[in-house]
Amino acid sequence: MKKQSYLEYGSVVGERYRIVRTLGTGGMSSVFMAEDLKLPGKQWAVKESVADPQMMKLVRAEAEMLISLSHPRLPGIVDFFEHPPSGAVYLVMDYIEGITLEAYMKGYQGHIPQEQIVPLALQLLDVLDYLHTRQSPVIYRDLKPTNIMLTPEMEFKLIDFGIARSYKAEMNQDTVKLGTVGFAAPEQYGAGQTDARSDLYSLGALLLYLCTGGKYSEWTAGVEGYIRGELPRHLIPVIRKLLRHHPGERFQSAGEVIGELRRSADFQSAQQGVSVGDASIEYGGTRVVAVLGVSSGSGATHTAIAVSHYLARRSRSVALVELHSTAKAFARLQEVVNGVPVGRASSSRRFEVDGVHYWRQTSRADVIALLGGSYQFIVLDLGSGQDNERLEEFLRADYPLVVGSGAEWRIQDIAGLSRSLQRHPQHKWNYCLPLAASEAVRRLRKELDHDQVFALPFHSDPFEQEEEMDQVLDEMFRGAIPDTRKKRFGFLKRSHR
Structure with a gap:
């Protein structure tokens, strides 16, 4: 009552x-x-x-x-x-500004964009993994559309911990039986104590609910016929395993599900031949461009900005993410754009330049959140270096771009990076050499046995359109986007006023 x-x-x-x-x-x-x-x-x-x-x-x-x-x-x-x-x-x-996932679904008559479902799952798995791996594991126990808030930036947040509990290994069953019918695991009704696998069952119920337009949250006979046909088929066995009646037959941890979803997504991309040079590419959700510099000063940030505004001029919705916490380039840019003194950057990490949303000093969790948004392209400025977090994002990207010096005596830096990572597939990689001579590009292509090696022309203002640069990027992204132009941002002119 x-x-x-x-x-x-x-x-x-x-x-x-x-x-x-x-x-x-x-x-x-x-x-x-x-x-x-x-x-x-x-x-x-x-x-x-x-x-x-x-x-x-x-x-x-x-x-x-x-x-x-x-x-x-x-x-x-x-x-x-x-x-x-x-x-x-x-x-x-x-106070979380936004709407619940349930209200968001109603806006789409139950059929939210299919490309948002896996990113949503990854966001929820990220927070479940955090809760479940604490020293005293926390079991949420009420994962459902009305307990998930969606912010204007397309970030998902869990609310209402009213029936969450700490897991106690010595207990055989819960003292209080609570949960939402249709989303709660069978053990929440008296069959045993809830644990991390109970939340994973609820995640499966939620995913099935999204995949059937809100019609089903339990796996019953014939439910396959109501699953939306355009969804990635690798989701079906994942959902089915999450919804097993017996906890021992489900995935055993959030990390295990994350690995399965990522492996499946990578497999699907490889099977579909998704690569930058493939003229058959069609847009099907958020695409990630990851820009990694071979060494400090190689031009990774400059190239990431140029690529982002190139994509934006072609009517793409673009987020440019600074994925290294000690970088200061975006903070300085934000000060110039906002017209504030040095050292007075806004507390907001997001700012906009001619349709490109810049995110400064961003975490990996934020990238996962952005993947669930409405961006068609996310460009990751990874800077230089190969720490595990940035390297993993580079290897996972749809369009990995390596930026190395175009100087003759530095060309071998790229070849060295390629050899050091030879255990990883490199067929999607694109190598960019600012100001390199055509002969240097030819030699590197032969040495790497790879066609996607490009010389980047002189481009003093990466925000401005430059015909030669556009020609190179047109070749690099051939078939991936239509040729639709947008107005330009005169950064150099504004900064000298």
Whole structure:
């Protein structure tokens, strides 16, 4: 039974948070948007729970659990207090702007773009892996469309930890049987204790729900006929295994599912012959271009910017991501674009230049989130170096670009990189040599036995269109995009004003 809330518009709780409006209500809780009286302009979500003493233990446990967590897919907790006279407990957390996945699905009549399903799964697996691998594993137990928020930047976040619990190995079964019918694992109804595999079952139910346009979340006879035909077929066995009745027959960890999805996606790409030089390429979701410099100063960032604006001029939606946390190039660019003094870059990591969304000093988790968005191309500026995180993103990209010096005495740097990574398939790689002579390109093509080696012409302003550069990029991306032009961004002219 729903408990009556003690809050209304204008109420102040904790002598700091003034209620603005109701965001949602549940069995024993209500969530409100509140403005911060001490930080003008700041908004929070305030969760009010009113329950009997026994259920209140769950509320306190939720607060303690959330306070201990820190992950970009989870809301941050900033305050927690009780109001003994009313018996209410208040949890103050980040206000997440956006809509639930359920509401987002309704906007597409249940058929969200198929290219968003695997990236969504990877985002959810990322946060589940974080929860499940903590020293005291956290089992979410209520993964469903109404508990997943989608932000305007197409980032997914888990909300409502009301029935999450810590896993205790010595227990045979849960003391409280809770969950949402259709998405909860069988063991949540008394068959045993829930563990990480229970959340993986719920993920399978959620994926099946998305793949059938909201019609099914349980694997029953004939369900295959309702799975959307345009979906990647490798998803079907993954979903089927996630939904096994017995936990021992499912995937055993979120990391195992992540590996399976990535292997399947790579296999599908290879089978379809997806490569930069393949004229049969058709756009089918977000494509990733990864730009890696052979050494510092080789021009990776310059090339990444030029490629991004080339793609944007051809009516592509593009995100340019700086995937190395110590880099300062994008911060300086943001200062120039915003017209602020050096060292005064905005707290926002995203800014825009002529339709290209720049993301400075971005984490791998953010890249996974962006893959679930509406971008047609994501260009990763990996800088130089081969740490595991950046190298993995380079190897996984649809269009890996290696940038090396075009100087005669540095040409062998690229050949050396290729030899050091020879255990990895290199048929998709593209080698870029700024200002290299045609003879140097010819020799490197012969040495590598690889046609995708290009000399990049002099291009002082990577934001501006330059005909020779466009010709090279047209060849590099031949067949991948239509030839549609956009206006240019005069960076050099603006920066000298």
